[in-house]
Amino acid sequence: MHPLALRATPRSCNPMIKATTTRLWSWRYLILRRIVQIGVLLLFFGTLHWGWSLFGLPVLSGNLSASEVLGQVTLADPFATLQILLTGHVLQSEVLLGAALVLGVFLILGGRVWCSWVCPVNPVTDFAGFLHRKTWRKNLFALPRHLRYTVLALALLLSVLIGLPAFEWVSPIGAMHREMIFGLGLGWTALVGLFLFDWLVVKHGWCGHLCPLGAFYSAVGRYTAQVRVKFDQASCNGCGKCQAICPEPQVLNLKRLAQDGQVLSGECTNCARCIPICPEESLAFGWRLSTPVSGSAPVRHPLITKEDHP
Amino acid sequence: MTTRRGFIQKSIQGAAVATSGGMLWSYLVIQNARAEPLALRPPGALPDADFNALCIKCGRCAVACPYDTLKLAALADRAPLGTPYFEPREIPCYLCHDIPCKVACPTGALSPTLDEVMDSRMGLAFIDTEHCLSWQGLRCEICYRVCPLRDKAIHVETRRRELSKHAMLLPMVLSEGCTGCGICENACPTEIAAIKVLPAELIQGKIGDHFRMGWKQAEGAMSGPDAGETRKGRLDSAPEQGQVPGLDYLNQAEF
Numbered sequence A: 001m002h003p004l005a006l007r008a009t010p011r012s013c014n015p016m017i018k019a020t021t022t023r024l025w026s027w028r029y030l031i032l033r034r035i036v037q038i039g040v041l042l043l044f045f046g047t048l049h050w051g052w053s054l055f056g057l058p059v060l061s062g063n064l065s066a067s068e069v070l071g072q073v074t075l076a077d078p079f080a081t082l083q084i085l086l087t088g089h090v091l092q093s094e095v096l097l098g099a100a101l102v103l104g105v106f107l108i109l110g111g112r113v114w115c116s117w118v119c120p121v122n123p124v125t126d127f128a129g130f131l132h133r134k135t136w137r138k139n140l141f142a143l144p145r146h147l148r149y150t151v152l153a154l155a156l157l158l159s160v161l162i163g164l165p166a167f168e169w170v171s172p173i174g175a176m177h178r179e180m181i182f183g184l185g186l187g188w189t190a191l192v193g194l195f196l197f198d199w200l201v202v203k204h205g206w207c208g209h210l211c212p213l214g215a216f217y218s219a220v221g222r223y224t225a226q227v228r229v230k231f232d233q234a235s236c237n238g239c240g241k242c243q244a245i246c247p248e249p250q251v252l253n254l255k256r257l258a259q260d261g262q263v264l265s266g267e268c269t270n271c272a273r274c275i276p277i278c279p280e281e282s283l284a285f286g287w288r289l290s291t292p293v294s295g296s297a298p299v300r301h302p303l304i305t306k307e308d309h310p
Numbered sequence B: 001m002t003t004r005r006g007f008i009q010k011s012i013q014g015a016a017v018a019t020s021g022g023m024l025w026s027y028l029v030i031q032n033a034r035a036e037p038l039a040l041r042p043p044g045a046l047p048d049a050d051f052n053a054l055c056i057k058c059g060r061c062a063v064a065c066p067y068d069t070l071k072l073a074a075l076a077d078r079a080p081l082g083t084p085y086f087e088p089r090e091i092p093c094y095l096c097h098d099i100p101c102k103v104a105c106p107t108g109a110l111s112p113t114l115d116e117v118m119d120s121r122m123g124l125a126f127i128d129t130e131h132c133l134s135w136q137g138l139r140c141e142i143c144y145r146v147c148p149l150r151d152k153a154i155h156v157e158t159r160r161r162e163l164s165k166h167a168m169l170l171p172m173v174l175s176e177g178c179t180g181c182g183i184c185e186n187a188c189p190t191e192i193a194a195i196k197v198l199p200a201e202l203i204q205g206k207i208g209d210h211f212r213m214g215w216k217q218a219e220g221a222m223s224g225p226d227a228g229e230t231r232k233g234r235l236d237s238a239p240e241q242g243q244v245p246g247l248d249y250l251n252q253a254e255f
Helices: A003-008 A015-026 A028-049 A078-086 A093-109 A113-117 A122-136 A147-162 A172-182 A187-201 A205-210 A212-221 A241-245 A254-260 B004-034 B048-054 B060-064 B100-104 B142-146 B183-187
Strands: A060-063 A066-069 A073-076 A227-231 A283-287 B124-127 B154-159 B168-173 B195-198
Touching: A015 A028, A028 A060, A028 A113, A028 A122, A028 A172, A028 B060, A060 A172, A060 B060, A066 B060, A073 A078, A073 A093, A078 A093, A078 A147, A078 A212, A093 A113, A093 A212, A113 A212, A122 A187, A122 A205, A147 A205, A147 A212, A147 B004, A172 A187, A187 A205, A205 A212, A227 A254, B060 B100, B124 B168, B142 B154, B142 B183, B183 B195
Parallel strands: none
Antiparallel strands: A060 A066, A066 A073, A227 A283, B124 B195, B154 B168
8 A cells, every 4th residue: 555545544543553552552661761761861961051940949950869859859869878878977967868858759669660760771771681682682691680789788888998988989870870961971981881781791780680779779669669560360371471571570470479469579670561561461550558450369370480480 | 409518619609709899899999089189179178088988979069060160070080980070270169158069068078167168278279480470570470360369378479670680570379378269270371370279288298396496486386387287178187286396395394
């Protein structure tokens, strides 16, 4: 059919447009996350360079380490604040309150919501993960997922020993994020390094295995996170598509999901890649304390355990 | 199934990786923190060790600076990563009376106790007399004229004319009053500035308490930069007040 003829047909009948809307709908969380991530960066950038203000107050000044909203509310990175406290220095109450506020928000939302909805490195490592999945599929070596907790412990220990906030001084997240707002240096090289590592060396190597900030937030939301991915065992047919796309597939252990009726692991970033991809709609966002997706009686079927999906 | 031997071996290996990784990590951080002593900090910055620990690298001081003086060090810049600094030859510190950078600092890395911006000690100006126009005999004294603390931070000394030489007006820095704002360095008309600002500890000496200057003792306690007294601000080892160097302890007490 001629493309013009295609365009002349009514919208509702156009299979191409319908396919596009379906596809866009299946990417809804992904698109929302990118909007939030880029929006946060843009607010910082616009406030500094274009003087963005609301009621005459600067919108968002600073960066993700610490910032001020509308010249009134201070926000601070709780992990950076903790490291500074461990160097043995007394902090002003302003930054302590800011850190407590951010910590409180992520305690409730689920700690690693920070990772997939705010962190500026996430789009890059997501893209590297996508390329790994589509083009490469080879890991040079295996890293244990719990390695990040060792890195986290090291970051805190070294802060005590050397008297400087250890991770803040080497953080590729900070280096890149600051330079995107305050002017380019060589911070992008750190990002290129992470990208190559995640794409060609270890899949989800940085965010999924090494990043101590991710480890910190994993610990933060572990027992208190209220927004969780709920699991409906009755409709699940164990196809494994969710685990294939999940950047932290260990959190989708079906045996544990069946027990808890939801993803309880603090390592889940609430990125919601699994929700639209599930052909049976067995996964959905919900409150931690609410009942599972649909209250149907549990139906027994072969469970996929960790041994099947190493 | 992990055997006890295997478990112990793995633990030792893990500890070894953590130790070597940790040492490399701390080396990187310490090296980065100490390698660039040339950075000029915003007004009220605490001594380096404290400043480097407390600065959360948020850049709110840089956002608050109305003159875009302050920059955040990017990777490979000439200051420790992510910390604020300024280069006076590009844009100096114009010493705002309300010190907005200090007010914006959420952690206290820029001392909240600094009330008067003229008390800040960001650095110390020094004059390269070999390339200073005034010291070569031209009339310039621009640094003196632009200095916000004229006669306190820079004064001009007149050298009387000698045989077949005209009189000279020589600018000199008074370390007691200099804030290190760098307005002089910014204004210096030579191709490369003949007056520059550097962190005081890089260029300032110290006489030491054991030298005795009898002619000053007559005036009571010794004072001035010649007395071995360090400047307030970034130097933290100022001698105790009331302790007069060269005191004749043999004639005190029981002796």
